[in-house]
Amino acid sequence: MFGRVSTLALVAGLAFGAPALAAPSQAQVAAAAKAVQPKVVAWRRDIHEHPELGNQEVRTSALIAKELKALGFEVRENVGKTGVVGILKGGKPGKVVALRADMDALPVEEKTGLPFASKATATWEGRTVPVMHACGHDTHVAMLLGTATVLAGMKKDIKGTVVLLFQPAEEGPQAGEEGGAKLMIRDGALDHPKVDAVFGLHIGPGDANQLNYRPEGFYASSDRITITVKGKQTHGARPWAGIDMASVAADIIQAMNQIAARQVDVGASPSVVTIAVINMGMRQNIIPEDLKMEGTLRTFSTARHDDLVAKVQKAVASIGDRYGAKAEAVFSQPYPVTYNDPALSKWVKASLEKAAPGKVDDNAPLVTGAEDFSLYAEKVPAVFVQLGGRKADVPAATAPANHSPFFDVDEAVFETGVKAEVFMALDYLERK
Structure with a gap:
């Protein structure tokens, strides 16, 4: 589909053009990453144009499985519903390291104007919605396929086993479903073979090629908030005869903002309470009986999480x-x-310094975004890293963030992402 055989041969040639070393050198990895870059871009554009929502990533999974099999990986499909696990056993004995990429897109209407922009739609929680890779998961899949290509070309010098986790539904499954890392783990993604450590990479609007992370807590915890209100329907001209749901919704939102800003110590630990969905009513002159609101809670400690849950539930009631x-x-x-x-x-x-010399920050700020990569990190030692992908002509202050309909990245940074994943995997196996 993308010139697989010739590219793999080129990567292998670059990797073994010199006498075999104890491990592939920095120069070999860099050359191999450069060689596979056109394929990474092609994969990204193809996946971007054909996005799929969580637990619906059938086309994406089929593409991944096909490419991994052609590279000589052992492949397990339908892991955690639509997930794919690729296993590459190196030529030398050693530990097992995993690399993870998420596959799902978002119910967002794309407004980038890219020639490969998404025009796709899908069904989400009973509604037909536009679909876009607004969080960069298309790039994550493409970079990990590039990493797979580089590692396959260096297989005989790998000390141990590399497991690639292509995961569905990171953004969370729709109501009534399960999915994501939770189901991948339940289906044995970390157990066959037993993974000793896992690394993940997430692209964002930071400076191009910058690699950021911090030890201990990095991304926030996340909960989905669902608020339901049962009132009394009435005519819009007679609000006193029923319960005005618009006023109820307004008071709840004000209460959430007040709790987050005034009832917890904002200096001790960051936290966010957001209401993003309000559903009520069918007609302009009928005050409805039912109100449903949805939002998200983000915290960095169990104590803060439990305190906010209690405060929100008390305020809403x-x-x-x-x-x-x-x-x-x-x-x-x-x-x-x-x-x-x-x-x-x-x-x-x-x-990471080998992948992006002088562009590594190991004390990055806390991120109020959340990741179900955290579930892998509860099972085995893990590190999650951010890759900056902002285009040079886009000012930092106005760069569209993840989940924006205008979100886009500089495709040149994929080379850095591939190198980072390869070096993290190889260096871990060398150290162990």
Whole structure:
């Protein structure tokens, strides 16, 4: 599809053009990453043009499985519903290291104007929605396929086994479903073979080629908030005869903002409470009986998380009581804090420096975004790294963030991403 045989041969030739060393050299990895870069770009554009929502990544999974099999990987499909696991056993004995990429897109209408922009739609929670790779997961898959190509060309010199985890539904499954890292783990993604450490990479709007991370807590924990209110329907001209759901919604939102800003110590630990969905009513002159609101909670400690859950539930119930309605807040689909193992974080900096000399920050700010990579990190030592992908002509202050309909990246940084993944995997196996 993308000139597989010729590219693999080229990568292999670059990797073994010199006499075999104890491990592939920095120059060999750099040359191999450069050689596979056109394929990485092609994969990214193909996946970007054909995005799929969580647990629906059928086309993406088929592409991944096909490419991995052609590279000589042992491949397991339908892991965690649509996930793919690729296993490459090196020519020398050793430990097992895993690299992870997420595959799912978002219900976002693309507005980038790219020639390969998405025009796809899909069904999400009962509605037909536009679909876009607005979080960069298309680039994650493409870079990990590039990494697979580089590693396949160096197989005989790899000391141990590399496991590639192509994961669905990182953004969370739709209501009533399970998915993501939780199901990958349940289906044995870390057990066959037993993984000793896992690394992940996420692209964002930071400076191009910058690699950022921090030890211990890095990305926030995340909960889905679902607020339901049952009131009394009435004519829009007679709000006193029922319960005004618009007023209830407004008071709940004000309460959430006040809790986040005024009822917790914002200096001790960051936290965010956001309401992003409000559903009520069918007609302009009918005050409805039902209100549903959805949002997200982000925290960096268990104590703060539990405190905010209690405060939100109490506030929502109290507002309902005040209006004579029944209101409830439920928290679900929790992701824990993404925790970077301190020991791995210490030595991995040298590996990242080989990928992007002078562009590594090992004390990056906390990120209020959340990641279900955190579930892998609860099982085995892990490090999660951010890759900056902002185009040179886009000012930092106005760069579209992940989840924006305008989100795009500089494709040149894929080379850095591939090198980072290869060096993290190879260096871990060498150290062990």
